[in-house]
Amino acid sequence: MSLGRYVGRRLAITVPVLVGVTALTFSFVHLLPGDAVDAIVGFRDVSAETEAAIRAEYHLDQPVWDQYLLWLRDAITLEFGESPVTGRDVSATIGRRLPATLALGGAAWLLALAIGIPAGIVTAVSAGKPADEVGRLAALAGIATPNFWLGLILLFVFSVRLGWFRVLPPDAPLVSLATVKFLVLPTITLGTAAAALVMRLLRSSMRRELDAPYVTAARARGLPERTVILKHVLRNAFLPVVTVAGLQLAFLVDGAVVVEGIFSWPGMGRLLVRSILRRDYPVIQAIVLVIGIAIVLANLLVDIIYAILDPRIRY
Amino acid sequence: MALLEVDDLVVQYYTDDGVVRAVDGISYEIRAGETVGLVGESGAGKSAASRAVLRLLDGAGEIVGGEIRFRGHDILELSVDDLRAIRGDEIAMVFQDAGAVFNPVYTVGEQIAETIRTHKDVTDSEARDRTIALIDRVGIPNPAARYADYPHELSGGMQQRAVIAMALACDPAVLICDEPTTGLDVTVQAGILELLAELAATSETAIQLVTHDLGVVAELCDRVLVQYAGEIVERAPVDDLYYDPKHPYTVGLLAATPRLGDDRERLPTIPGTAPDLIDPPTGCRFHPRCPYAEDCCASRRPSLVDPASGRPDNGDPETHVAACLEYTGDLEAGLDYEVQVRDAADSDCRERKQQGEPR
Numbered sequence A: 001m002s003l004g005r006y007v008g009r010r011l012a013i014t015v016p017v018l019v020g021v022t023a024l025t026f027s028f029v030h031l032l033p034g035d036a037v038d039a040i041v042g043f044r045d046v047s048a049e050t051e052a053a054i055r056a057e058y059h060l061d062q063p064v065w066d067q068y069l070l071w072l073r074d075a076i077t078l079e080f081g082e083s084p085v086t087g088r089d090v091s092a093t094i095g096r097r098l099p100a101t102l103a104l105g106g107a108a109w110l111l112a113l114a115i116g117i118p119a120g121i122v123t124a125v126s127a128g129k130p131a132d133e134v135g136r137l138a139a140l141a142g143i144a145t146p147n148f149w150l151g152l153i154l155l156f157v158f159s160v161r162l163g164w165f166r167v168l169p170p171d172a173p174l175v176s177l178a179t180v181k182f183l184v185l186p187t188i189t190l191g192t193a194a195a196a197l198v199m200r201l202l203r204s205s206m207r208r209e210l211d212a213p214y215v216t217a218a219r220a221r222g223l224p225e226r227t228v229i230l231k232h233v234l235r236n237a238f239l240p241v242v243t244v245a246g247l248q249l250a251f252l253v254d255g256a257v258v259v260e261g262i263f264s265w266p267g268m269g270r271l272l273v274r275s276i277l278r279r280d281y282p283v284i285q286a287i288v289l290v291i292g293i294a295i296v297l298a299n300l301l302v303d304i305i306y307a308i309l310d311p312r313i314r315y
Numbered sequence B: 001m002a003l004l005e006v007d008d009l010v011v012q013y014y015t016d017d018g019v020v021r022a023v024d025g026i027s028y029e030i031r032a033g034e035t036v037g038l039v040g041e042s043g044a045g046k047s048a049a050s051r052a053v054l055r056l057l058d059g060a061g062e063i064v065g066g067e068i069r070f071r072g073h074d075i076l077e078l079s080v081d082d083l084r085a086i087r088g089d090e091i092a093m094v095f096q097d098a099g100a101v102f103n104p105v106y107t108v109g110e111q112i113a114e115t116i117r118t119h120k121d122v123t124d125s126e127a128r129d130r131t132i133a134l135i136d137r138v139g140i141p142n143p144a145a146r147y148a149d150y151p152h153e154l155s156g157g158m159q160q161r162a163v164i165a166m167a168l169a170c171d172p173a174v175l176i177c178d179e180p181t182t183g184l185d186v187t188v189q190a191g192i193l194e195l196l197a198e199l200a201a202t203s204e205t206a207i208q209l210v211t212h213d214l215g216v217v218a219e220l221c222d223r224v225l226v227q228y229a230g231e232i233v234e235r236a237p238v239d240d241l242y243y244d245p246k247h248p249y250t251v252g253l254l255a256a257t258p259r260l261g262d263d264r265e266r267l268p269t270i271p272g273t274a275p276d277l278i279d280p281p282t283g284c285r286f287h288p289r290c291p292y293a294e295d296c297c298a299s300r301r302p303s304l305v306d307p308a309s310g311r312p313d314n315g316d317p318e319t320h321v322a323a324c325l326e327y328t329g330d331l332e333a334g335l336d337y338e339v340q341v342r343d344a345a346d347s348d349c350r351e352r353k354q355q356g357e358p359r
Helices: A003-031 A036-041 A048-057 A064-076 A090-125 A130-144 A147-161 A177-182 A184-210 A213-220 A225-250 A257-262 A268-277 A281-309 B046-053 B080-086 B108-119 B124-137 B143-147 B156-167 B186-202 B214-220 B238-243 B248-255
Strands: B004-015 B018-030 B035-039 B061-070 B091-094 B174-178 B206-211 B223-228 B231-237 B337-341 B354-358
Touching: A003 A064, A003 A281, A036 A048, A090 A130, A090 A184, A090 A225, A090 A257, A090 A268, A090 A281, A130 A184, A147 A184, A147 A257, A177 A184, A184 A225, A184 A257, A213 A225, A213 B091, A225 A281, A257 A268, A268 A281, B004 B046, B018 B035, B018 B046, B018 B061, B018 B223, B018 B231, B035 B046, B035 B214, B046 B061, B046 B091, B046 B174, B046 B206, B091 B156, B108 B124, B108 B143, B108 B156, B124 B143, B124 B156, B156 B186, B186 B206, B186 B214, B206 B214, B214 B238, B223 B238, B223 B248, B231 B238, B231 B248, B248 B337
Parallel strands: B035 B206, B035 B223, B091 B174, B174 B206
Antiparallel strands: B004 B018, B004 B061, B223 B231, B337 B354
16 A cells, blocks of 8 residues: 555544544533533522523533534634633633643653654664763653652752743743743753653664664675664664654643643643633633644654654555 | 685674584685585574674674685774675675565665665666666566565565675675575575576676575585584585585485485484584584494594595695594594485486485
């Protein structure tokens, strides 16, 4: 099967999966204990007429199936209505938070790959030598360090003591020098463990590939070691890294609750926690939907990259 | 000066159980254009000896002694860059298990062309044209289309042909074939052997053929080296070896070789198993399995001698030599076997019909 057909089929499979994601997202409100009207009125006693009026307003008197279709229609147009708790437009709230989260998460993701991939190659090639020992020790420290602790230490040392960075985010647009500079510490905090994970994965994957007969054969053909490693070994060793990097990409959108909290960063993680605490169902629903879609799309991306890297993958 | 001279090569592997001397002081030479077989059981150190030629031993293996001279220069003394310039260009290898030799994620054509681009000053399209010509030369139909195939899209036999094409990419002076037909089914084997025979006959390339299969050697080789437990025990021109084997191990190997037209119910086998090279037998390494062994075989180590005169190997590769105490007059009862040359009705090829069998 050609790559084009494979991608086409993979895209087609995504459609029913996305429908499933929306159905699950929709139904979770109905699966929660209690009645939606109670939640809307804040668990106060109201008259039967008021309750009926609310049911009619939110279409709660219609069959669940119709409610789902109505909700789906709105969701497709990104129309999630107003939050009954804050009275703000849900789409606008998420629209403000999502870019902030993507900026921080994306920067951390790039940092993880920019450090993890070269470090993985170097440690794999120099296995057993000092560079490998240093790299593995650093990775162990990176994975073992809790990010709330790392964040607090960085904040204390570089912002409070040295004053190199702001303690609170600047009141500036996302794409501005001040904001980019502020993001340095949260990016390091968030990216360290991921970099260590990518390094360990790539190292072990490359170690395994280095023993493969095609590597000996490539050396027997007189290819320079650089070509053997970077062209032949790396491409085969990359598959597990793609899986993990793809999943990490998907989880970017749900934000990093702890790191956002430490650096007062207005991202999705804090919004999600606050909405859960306030039982702000429309916001929760919208966030869950966004996360679900991101995971589906990230998996699609991973599968396509798999197929590009390895021509044998055409399932 | 021969093209390739291996002199007293010693290769060790370091394992959890101890040091394995896989190759223990072997010497041989290969002259331009000739085909030399290196024969022995699994574990005799044939592959280690062959890989050592290009210093391709894996992590646990090490060349601890000897010289490997190519055109007079010791390969073991070469810098990494000089060695790389020889690998794939002057000396190329055909590996066993063709399916694993190609990198699965690049096309067959790309990997052959890559070899050419590495060693020759060619443009990409010249490398491509040359690759397609090579794929054609090794007998793969529709070469231009196969250029863009991935390794897994070829059958096992086609993969092995492609591996040979890759080895021939830069027109090497020496081709080392390590069990090139092992694992292929019989008809495919025949095709590969035919291809190698044609190569041996028509090109200037010298071939070192490593195999456990004496039938393959008979088809292809000019001379044969028989390796046992890390040592060479017999060296002879191919006809001499088949019609007049001198070492009891060679006799056992010949008797155990199956052939068409053979009416025996069972092939004789060499008793016992290949020795443990961590702690090899004393004296002659074959003595625990040798039907003619006497007391002296366990204590005295035989060297290669001319069986007719009993004089030490004079170094002429055409001389028939064997490492058995019989030829230095040390055995009392002698070697008691006879060689029967069997005629078979299906003799239409270069195959030799004879059996060496202990009586």
